Amino acid sequence: MASDTLSLVFGALADPTRRALLLRLAEGEATVAQLAAPFSMSQPAISKHLKVLECAGLVTRSQRGTARLSRLEAEPLRDATAWLARYQHFWQESHERLDELLAALQASHGAPALSPGTTRKTVQRTRNTTQRRGA
Amino acid sequence: MASDTLSLVFGALADPTRRALLLRLAEGEATVAQLAAPFSMSQPAISKHLKVLECAGLVTRSQRGTARLSRLEAEPLRDATAWLARYQHFWQESHERLDELLAALQASHGAPALSPGTTRKTVQRTRNTTQRRGA
DNA sequence: GTACTCTATAACTATCTAGTTTTAGAAAGA
DNA sequence: TCTTTCTAAAACTAGATAGTTATAGAGTAC
Secondary structure (H helix, E strand, O other): OOOOHHHHHHHHHOOHHHHHHHHHHHOOOEEHHHHHOOOOOOHHHHHHHHHHHHHOOOEEEEEEOOEEEEEEOOHHHHHHHHHHHOOHHHHOOOOOOHHHHHHHHHHHOOOOOOOOOOOOOOOOOOOOOOOOOOO | OOOOHHHHHHHHHOOHHHHHHHHHHOOOOEEHHHHHOOOOOOHHHHHHHHHHHHHOOOEEEEEEOOEEEEEEOOHHHHHHHHHHHOOHHHHOOOOOOHHHHHHHHHHHOOOOOOOOOOOOOOOOOOOOOOOOOOO
């Protein structure tokens, strides 16, 4: 894979096991054993996935006794989101805000433990975005 | 790679060539030859990248004469953004809105042709998000 | 020091990836 | 029809990826 940061981050996210690990880590730090528990996969396999996440900057690690704690680092996810957001106006037809979209998505297929508590009210604002599409 | 949609999308984005293709397609439809021009890479290589993008649902194609037009489909990017946004409150320390962050990013390292025209004003609002972090 | 626990590394396999060059096929033009 | 243009497919290569089992090493407890 390409070694630039964005490629590493997207590459790390391109695996359901690693995405699941991130979701778990969003609840708090965890040891390798704790992280491996839900998966029908060997411990070294999980260690490798953690290494991929670490290389992408999505996880940092510390020692606690004989165990190693993994901790979520969300910074790179911001960069990834920023990249994606350039395309926002291609799919956001009605210009609703991202967190409102999110709220809707969560309402439709079950809110994960992570989500903010309440849906916020729509804020009306003008927008002079030039919609350029087509050749 | 895993075959679920999200994995395909993130996997497609995990390559700088493919991200560049998407950026180009954001300006409008293009033929394979047009897309291949800026790259020092063979035409079949570009065709393969386009196939990856197509499999991820990021591109649809149509025929025009002897050429094939590729068109950006941003829908899957919304899903990817939605996944990422679950981590928003991990990096969005001061709770600024995504598009404001974007504006700042664009201001700092050069606005791409894609971006909305103006930075919008900060809207003050309350937020009762429960910040849950740590074990 | 010895035993135990937790995790990383080594070594290996199978599969996927990204690229190449060459070739075939489809559509348009003369 | 014959030629040209544009793109996809075939066949191949090198290297990365995701998993395995077995083992080594580091830290704690005794």
